Amino acid sequence: MGVSRMLDWxxxxxxxxxxxxxxxxxxEKFVDEILSQIPDITPNDVVAQYPFKxxxxxxxxxxxxxxNDKKGYKLPIELDGYAKINNKGYEVFNDFLERQNDLIxxxxxxxxxxxxxxxxxQQQVIREIRQALKMQASRQINSVSKQKQIQVLxxxxxxxxxxxxxxxxxxxxxxxxxxxNELAQVRKGLDRFKHNQHTQLQNVQKxxxxxxxxxxxxxxxxKKQMHKHIYVGVALIASMALGTLxxxxxxxxxxxxxxxxxxxxxxxxxxxxxxxxxxxGAIQAVQTAQYIGENKVVCGKIAQYKEFSKGVxxxxxxxxxxxxxxxxxxxxxxxxxxxxxxxxxxxxCIQGTIDEYKGRPQMILSSLDQxx
Numbered sequence: 001m002g003v004s005r006m007l008d009w010x011x012x013x014x015x016x017x018x019x020x021x022x023x024x025x026x027x028e029k030f031v032d033e034i035l036s037q038i039p040d041i042t043p044n045d046v047v048a049q050y051p052f053k054x055x056x057x058x059x060x061x062x063x064x065x066x067x068n069d070k071k072g073y074k075l076p077i078e079l080d081g082y083a084k085i086n087n088k089g090y091e092v093f094n095d096f097l098e099r100q101n102d103l104i105x106x107x108x109x110x111x112x113x114x115x116x117x118x119x120x121x122q123q124q125v126i127r128e129i130r131q132a133l134k135m136q137a138s139r140q141i142n143s144v145s146k147q148k149q150i151q152v153l154x155x156x157x158x159x160x161x162x163x164x165x166x167x168x169x170x171x172x173x174x175x176x177x178x179x180x181n182e183l184a185q186v187r188k189g190l191d192r193f194k195h196n197q198h199t200q201l202q203n204v205q206k207x208x209x210x211x212x213x214x215x216x217x218x219x220x221x222x223k224k225q226m227h228k229h230i231y232v233g234v235a236l237i238a239s240m241a242l243g244t245l246x247x248x249x250x251x252x253x254x255x256x257x258x259x260x261x262x263x264x265x266x267x268x269x270x271x272x273x274x275x276x277x278x279x280x281g282a283i284q285a286v287q288t289a290q291y292i293g294e295n296k297v298v299c300g301k302i303a304q305y306k307e308f309s310k311g312v313x314x315x316x317x318x319x320x321x322x323x324x325x326x327x328x329x330x331x332x333x334x335x336x337x338x339x340x341x342x343x344x345x346x347x348x349c350i351q352g353t354i355d356e357y358k359g360r361p362q363m364i365l366s367s368l369d370q371x372x
Contacts, residue, residue: 009036012043019048026079026115027063034118034125040133041066045073054102062103066129072137075129076103078112097157104149108141161187282349282372285316285325288361291354297372298325298363299349305341312337314348314365326362333366 013020013031020027027048035046050065064077078100103110109132118125135141283291285300303323304315311330315323327350329337340348349372352363365371 008043012046016048026118030064030079030113030118033122034129035064035066037122037126038129038133040071040130041068041073045071050076052103052106054099055105060099060102066133071133072139073133074107075132075136076107076110077129078103078110079118080113080115097153100153101150104146104153108146109136109149288325288354288363292356292361293354295351295353297349297351298354299347299372300325301347302343302345305344312340314340314343323360326360327365328362329365336365336368339368339371 282297300316304319314327
């Protein structure tokens with residue numbers, strides 16, 4: 001320990017001399033051998049005889065309080081913290097029990113040390129104090145940890161009662177009746193305390209259950225929202241993929257150098273899985289309504305070769321009347337229609353000006369040169 005730190009603690013003891021007075025100097029010894037050896041705190045973090053209000057509004061005092069708001073410390077420490085059942089009466093014992101409970105409820109934790117433990121197990125006490133400070137700094141003190149401390153407190157006092165009962169029977173045979181009455185009052189107080197704590201524990205468990213149920217509901221709601229977003233995202237991706245496919249088919253028709261050359265009696269036709277064209281900018285038959293009056297290469301499946309009184313209709317994609325686009329070949333261009341007699345269920349690309357008739361897109365096919 002550095003000299004400056006020793007001086008600091010010595011100054012603290014001088015300033016708090018009247019608060020740590022004890023007939024055999026226990027409090028001062030606790031400062032010298034325990035508190036001053038804890039590297040996590042300074043003398044400025046320790047308050048002797050720290051005042052607090054109990055659950056009944058009474059004024060109480062704690063032997064030592066380690067308090068530092070920035071570090072998250074607020075740790076009460078009690079010395080010789082076990083009440084003794086003696087001729088002072090059971091009220092003192094029960095009052096002490098309630099005092100310990102008030103400390104736990106207000107500060108989340110309380111450390112109590114008998115003089116024997118404090119000075120015979122110094123390193124263990126130091127470790128316990130440091131661990132408690134670490135828990136407070138990391139906000140690990142909660143309702144559950146409080147209840148655990150209270151259960152430990154109850155067990156300790158039950159053991160204390162049993163020890164006292166044994167000592168009374170051994171040492172004061174002639175005062176058994178009086179001691180029994182005293183113990184009965186102590187046990188009654190402890191039972192009442194346990195009942196109250198059990199009620200509090202049930203309330204804590206109910207609160208935890210309510211929080212868990214609320215979290216589960218929120219989690220289900222979040223999952224539903226996530227699923228909804230996923231479905232929308234999948235639909236959007238599928239839509240984009242379909243649009244991209246149409247665009248590629250329309251904008252990048254593959255070259256086929258091995259395709260046969262067309263002649264007056266032969267046209268280039270392909271199966272439903274390919275589109276033959278060496279023209280960029282070709283469009284699908286379903287898109288033709290957007291290009292009325294423009295000269296375009298139009299590609300699509302011939303769903304119907306339909307003769308009528310003045311010529312032939314080539315209906316794209318669907319038979320009449322659901323065709324997306326129609327090529328019209330008049331009778332005076334019969335050489336063209338004859339060349340296309342077997343074109344049904346194949347894919348065909350033609351070039352020319354897109355016109356409109358009764359609201360439907362069409363193209364006049366008058367030359368084999370228009371067949372791409």
